[in-house]
Amino acid sequence: MLRRLCAQRGRAPAARARQFASLSISTSTGDSDIGVYELDTIYALSSAPGKAGVAVIRISGDQADSCLQQLGKSTALPKPRVAALRKLYHPKTKEHLDDALVLRFPHPNSFTGEDIVELHTHGSVAVVSGVLEALSHVPHCRAAEAGEFTERAFDNNKIDLVQVEGLADLLSAETEAQRSQALRQLSGDIGEIYEGWRDSLVKCLAYTEAMIDFGDDEDDVTDAAYEAAVDRVRALADSIRGHLADGRRGEILRSGVQVAIVGPPNAGKSSLLNILARRPAAIVSSIAGTTRDVVQVPLNIAGYPVIVSDTAGLRETEDIIEKEGVLRAQQCASDADICVVMMDIQNARQLHNGEYQSYLRHGAFAVLNKSDQVDESQIASVLETFASKQRDQLLVVSCANGDNVDVFVDKLATAVKEKLEVSAGGSSNGALITRERHRQNLVECLSCLDRFLADPYQSEIAAEDLRRAAMAIGRILGRIDVEDVLDVLFADFCIGK
Template sequence: METIYALSSAGGRAGVAVLRISGPATSAAIKALTGREVPPPRVATLRRISDPANGAALDRALVIWFAGPQSFTGEDVAEFHVHGGRAVVDGVLGALGRQPGLRAANPGEFTRRAFENGKLDLTEAEGLADLIDAETEAQRRQALRQMEGALGRIYEGWRARLIRVLAYAEAEIDFADEDIPADLMAQLGPEIEALANEIRAHLDDGRRGERLRDGVEVAIVGPPNVGKSSLLNRLAGREAAIVSDEAGTTRDVLEVRLDLGGIPVTLADTAGLREAVGAIEKEGIRRALARAESADLRLVMVAAKPEGGIEGDFDLARPGDIRIVNKADMGGGADEALAISALTGEGVEALVAVLTERVTVLFGASEHPVVTRARHREGLEACAGELDRAFAGLRDDISGELVAEDLRLAARSLGRITGRVDVEDLLDVVFRDFCIGK
């Protein structure tokens, strides 16, 4: 096993940088760079760091030693907490790179070793990645819960029950001549059905966890010149979109990221919907319609007319959309619509409150662990389908071998989520998105 090293904190100038080492040559690296034996485990010790090649002093740093298997990766691990200047970091990394048996870590390799050494299952590793990437409070809570094993415990619990059912099914097949309960296979039906129902109830979450992890998509749609770009700028707090009295100014989908009640929201300003007057505007309108169709939530906007009434209509609105009448400072309005002025800010605070409440109700963090990735959903859907086939096989009295095979496939689908079986082809996918040093 090679020993790996990497900068584990963010790159760039900082007060402190953390360099991490993991593997069998870790203790030798500490001795080489400090000229002393390893410190007591888990005790931060101040040491002078020097380049073994020429004895040049590099820094005075805190050195922490984690003897395996009581470490993040399960191997011998060390951390050097050095000053965060680029010259210091480059000097220490260079010295480590010249030590026998050490090499620079690949992205996610520390976490992959933690998985391979039984310190994390795949869902916990993914939770760690999500925690690193979390931008909002709700994302942090969800990721922390997953990293601490909430999802893994549910899936492993189902898998344990499924393996027990499979064991009984195979017992009837392999030991049919032995003294085992009659019709053992038929007695497994209620447990198989209960498992399938529990998994489907878990899947029936409106994709809440995936939306919270990836962000809720909100589109502003409506005819030209009703103030969509002005509203985007007002909510973003900056000039993110060009605002003009000329119709068709917005030719493409413009996006800003917002934090509404701890939920990440991507707010999209779309081209005004009208009969296009050119190829570029036609393409913009096509993209606007596609974005409006795929959005999780839509703000359908029209504008008030000074003489009363509204410019445009709400024909595009569908159930659940938030209807807005802009330019409320000019007069006019519509029943069952929020009156705002993107120019003066009138009514915008109320709109933000309504939008925050809506996304929180639909996609806010759940008290119970929820599906957070498409990979999990695919595995659970496959498992539920295989359980359905096994249950149908029992009902139709088909071969016990075929029922057992469906149960084996179901167990394999669950095991692939947490990494218990057949995961070699998944490892690169799971860990490649980690930053180096994690």
């Protein structure tokens, strides 16, 4: 009989009907009305496409071992998890395709929870395309869709939805900090926290429902046990509230710290951006108002993802296009995580104006450019016009000769690090919320717990509040109601993952 599909975490099988190869009806006694689905065996190139020393082709499904046998002249299978050298042949033409290292991972101890075979072939385009074409001739075997290997791992309870998202983040990580955060999520650390909260809620719900069913007969249920459950809910609410008070660091780390460079025209904003980017990312000109729109450059600063935005010069203007650029600059500064005010040192008095003072009061630091055009006494005279506290926010540089630009980069790196650091009293066990979806469900969970704690002795209403709170945590983990999330998430994966 065909192997039955693993339970799919409450998701409707019809939503994945395109993956089913056949519908087989057992005719054995007592089982004639039961439909048994069998998934296709899938294959894909799992390593990067293009010319390489080695390519990895992954096969997953009931027919994985059969695929290997049909690509070889021997039906003998290698030992599980032991690499073996095999000659690969086309199943139809019998043409020799390549000599490959072969690895088998029998179910359920594999990434997908199904039988997996990996073919480590030579990495030329001709070899890879030849092997993939040969696999298309194996019955019940087809090319995988984007993210389908990971989707099967999720369906077979090998990973939860938080880990799936962690894997997606790991595949797109560009900095050390992003890699570290994604790896922690993929390893299950964050999922374990949420799973622990959900288990705790389920136990408290059991006590609440026991009070509804037996409260009139059992004093123990209504007193000691239920009071303990209320205390547990209170402690859990405090933990979730602390977890939410993370300054959105996880989401910022995923998308990059937004840094806006603002200031009047011809202050050197575009020059500074080009120095940071190490390329001519923005047009530099002595003509005021050259930059009309926001120019963004993604950077890796001290291992952190940073998106630096050069903006239009802030000034009063009647030019409609430049006016729109100024509005965009102001909005960019308002939305930024870190604001850098850039000013020609000879016009530093403008920093005392209301708009720039507002930026400084909200934590921005000011870069006084063109120090090469003034002497030391003039620099000292400019700095003396600022209070000692604000003086710490000032940095004198020259984009023309590079003076103090390295100090600016260090100062920016420190600001980025401080923005992303988790304080000791921050989120649970240092874990960060990485997606708005998680945050929304946690907020909903906390709202339900607060309602419960407001009047925990309205037993039937209290039980419903706990039930909804547990469901909100369950949605984070992918237990329920996540079909739309999955469709979007898996579509962003590469084909062989």
